[in-house]
Every structure is written in structure tokens, then in C-alpha cells.
Amino acid sequence: MEKFKQKMMHFMVGRYGIDKLYYGLLGVYLVLILVASAMGAAWINFLALAVVIFGFYRVFSRNYAKRRAENDAFLRLWNPIWSWCKLTKNRVRDCRTKVYHTCPHCGVNLRFPRKKGKHNVDCPRCGKSFEMKVWF
Ligand SMILES: [Zn+2]
Structure with missing residues (x-):
């Protein structure tokens, strides 16, 4: 075992x-598998297989630059x-x-204590003031 x-x-x-991106591909794989079984479409299973093979291919690849570029492109899409x-989760919670x-x-997103009515607030980032209404 040690030798292995x-x-x-x-x-x-x-x-x-x-x-x-590896985890992203695994996520896509799982979604595709679920869709395939929900729709009974066999070709989606092949698509899922292709995705997971691409994922493993990347793990064992020696081309660092290309793999990193793929990951960066994925993160540009995924991070937003x-x-x-x-x-959204915080909004629902609070x-x-x-x-x-x-x-x-x-354009910065700000959080305020919920108080009904009109408020004049100063943006902590740009310093400009604006009016906001809290309806309920
Ligand atoms: Zn601002």
C-alpha cells in the first residue's frame, strides 16, 4: 500500500x-446526470461523461498555463x-x-437597519448622499 x-x-x-474548475465540472456532471435521469435522455449521460473526463484530464495535465487560464475564465464567470x-442568502436571512x-x-451594495419611511443616507464609499424609501 505504501508503495502504491x-x-x-x-x-x-x-x-x-x-x-x-474541477469542482465546477463535477457540479455540472451531477446536474447533467440528474437532468438525464429526469428526462430519460441517454445522450445527456454521454455529455456528463465527457464533462467528467475533461475534469480528470485537467487534473493529470502537465500544461499548467492552459489549465490556469481555463480556471481563471471559469472564476470570472463563477465569482459574480x-x-x-x-x-441573496444574506438578504433572506436579514x-x-x-x-x-x-x-x-x-453602485456599491449597502445594508441599513430596517426603519420604515424616507431616509437621507450618506454612502460610506463615495460620500455622496441619496434618499431611500423603506416601504415596510
Ligand atoms: Zn456610493
Whole structure:
């Protein structure tokens, strides 16, 4: 067993390994498998297989630059989605006590205590003031 581990480590030397895109591909794979079984469409299973093979191919690849570029492209796409999900989760969690409002001047997302009525607020980032209404 120890020998196998050593062989495996030797095999992995100089290879790219696991990154965020790898997990992303695994996620896509799972979604495709679920869709395939829900729709009873066999060709989607092949698509899922292709995705997971590409994922493993990347792990064992020796082309660092290309794999890193793929991962960067993935993160450019994924990070806004992920931060939107986190923001939405916080909004739902805090919806009774906090309101979220985007500054009309600089576009930053701000959080305020929920108080009904009209408020004049100063943006902590750009310093400009704006009016916001809290309806309920
Ligand atoms: Zn601002």
C-alpha cells in the first residue's frame, strides 16, 4: 500500500491537480446526470461523461498555463454568480431587520437597519448622499 502511495505521488509530480474548475465540472456532471435521469435522455449521460473526463484530464495535465487560464475564465464567470448567491442568502436571512440598497452614485451594495419611511443616507464609499424609501 505504501508503495502504491509513493507511485501515485511520483505520478502526480508536475501535474496540474485539482482547482475550482474541477469542482465546477463535477457540479455540472451531477446536474447533467440528474437532468438525464429526469428526462430519460441517454445522450445527456454521454455529455456528463465527457464533462467528467475533461475534469480528470485537467487534473493529470502537465500544461499548467492552459489549465490556469481555463480556471481563471471559469472564476470570472463563477465569482459574480457566487457573490450574488451569498448576497441573496444574506438578504433572506436579514430581511426582518435589515434593508439592502444600492448606492445610485457608485453602485456599491449597502445594508441599513430596517426603519420604515424616507431616509437621507450618506454612502460610506463615495460620500455622496441619496434618499431611500423603506416601504415596510
Ligand atoms: Zn456610493
